[in-house]
Amino acid sequence: MDFQENFLHTIWKYQYFDKKNLQTTTGQNLEINKIGFHNFHEGPDFLEAQIQLGTMQYHGNIEIHRKSSDWISHGHSDDENYNAVMLHVVFEHDRPILRSDGTEIPTLELKGRIFLEVIRNYERLSESKDEILCGSRLQETPEIIRYSMLEKSLVERLELKSDQILYIMGNTKNDWEETAYRWLFRCFGFKTNAETMFNLAKSIPYKILKKQGDKAQVIEAILFGQAGLLPVNGHDAYSHFLVSEYGFYQKKYGLKPALSFQDWKFMGVRPGNFPYRRIAQLAKILAANSSLFSVVLDCSKEIAQFRKMFDVNVDVYWQHHIKPGIISKNKLASNLSKNTFDLLIINFISPLWYSYGKFMNEVHWKEKGFELLQDLNSENNFISRKFEKIGWHVHNAFDSQGMLGLYHNYCREKRCMDCKIGQNLLKPPKVGLLV
Structure with a gap:
């Protein structure tokens, strides 16, 4: 099976695998009490997790790889940030991994435990011929999840513009x-x-x-x-x-x-x-x-x-x-023109309000930036037309700006496993076969 590491992040985040009689590769009984917080910055993949190994409770970080040996090829052996990793989650265990003090890091191998339907859903998504990979299955995703991802993409887009504005502020x-x-x-x-x-x-x-x-x-x-x-x-x-x-x-x-x-x-x-x-x-x-x-x-x-x-x-x-x-x-x-006028409100006014709210720590200015976009007509560009074509209607500038961020940062880069829509399409039935 061919997949990216972020596929395993999704598997762990949503626990899309059989958790009955879990054991580490050395035979220790394992219970997962808390999966931890997904870390999108430097350091281990999931922070502040809780597990039980045998009779001992552990609180710490979790690192995820396709193979155990990726730990070495990714340079974690020489990085002190990874000494606190209490569990190494891998698809395939090909060698033991040691901390800098010589102790072995407990490892959970997922091979043979991931639900088969999840694997099939991932393959359907990754092998899609559509430009927007989830296009033909988009209607399977609840509207609330689509809206949540649209909002996330819009926030990321405004955050990026805000960073640019605040950089100018510094200068x-x-x-x-x-x-x-x-x-x-x-x-x-x-x-x-x-x-x-x-x-x-x-x-x-x-x-x-x-x-x-x-x-x-x-x-x-x-x-x-x-x-x-x-x-x-x-x-x-x-x-x-x-x-x-x-x-x-x-x-x-x-x-x-x-x-x-x-x-x-x-x-x-x-x-x-x-x-x-x-x-x-x-x-x-x-x-x-x-x-x-x-x-x-x-x-x-x-x-x-x-x-x-x-x-x-x-x-x-x-x-x-x-x-x-x-x-x-x-x-x-x-x-x-009206189009130019709308674009100036979208790109000039809304980001300035958002940045001002961020700089002054006044949330209502950030919210005004969003509300303003909801009151404006949607943009008519090649990206909004792509989403209209697959049945995702664009109602206002909030939608069209969110779609710009979604397309450029997720769809075009095929980052389906970092997208709530892609993650939802991976969802298995309540009972599934294992692979």
Whole structure:
């Protein structure tokens, strides 16, 4: 049988094996009183377990391997963290394992004890030809388990974004306004230019742009200059204006362009989403909102306030130009599309609330981040469509964001044994044969 070690973790966690007359490989009677807590960090696989060997009670850790010899190949013999392991659980026992003091670690061999139906369920899952391995059997899983896994994936996704935001916080000396500013730029780069937009924000402090007040065109000129996107030879009056304004503020603040045209991605990007246009939109947002993070916190009452924050119209110039001096074949929209607006709430607002709650240890802000996603329409992307296809309907942004995390971190990586849905599909009948 071919399987990953995390299969055995699931077997132990849910006790999917015959526990009658358990004995160690040396013949000691064994009783399992407490399986322990699954450890997802460094160290033994299960912590704070309780077992009885013969007449003695033991409290400690449990390590799990496919073969006993994996203990050595994984380097545990030289790691003091594993000296406290009281039981070694393996599928196949191929050699005794000793602690650093020379005593043998009691070993439980599962070969011949795992329920046959569990093995068959695992093979059905792992050998599936579906892109989402559990797709054809998803409806066998209770809805509450699916929702629980969706929520877990969403929390992990928000935790990851929160780590990124709090890392920015550390680099800005706990300045929430500067952090929100840099995070907004990253979000405005969307998937294609996220990192480049973030670097643009880092190159020009928010406090300098705030000094320009509601002068959107001045902010725009400064940003274009820092972005390396100013026209080399101005083709029209506005192009000349941008170059002239940046030159003035460059000297005033001692600015140095941080990026060049080559840093930006245009391939596969529609003209309406070109960096020029996104920067012009950002300039308008910054000019209309004097204090970004304060506005983010004030917008906690209703979604309509978010729309006001992002309800900006680019100048007529950008409705007819794809970049300075280059006229667009078609007129471009003056404001943000509804899809862009929703994506900004999902990727900018919700993670900021969650991070703020984590930083301030105020749970209600984290909960607001979840509630906000439940009030938004779901995203329509290739991943949400995959789940719709297998019968898992997407109702709101909470669902679609959870599915993004589920697909990228579990389905695509085939981590079914780390997923509650996969674990449930392994579940045997009450009585099963053994293998």
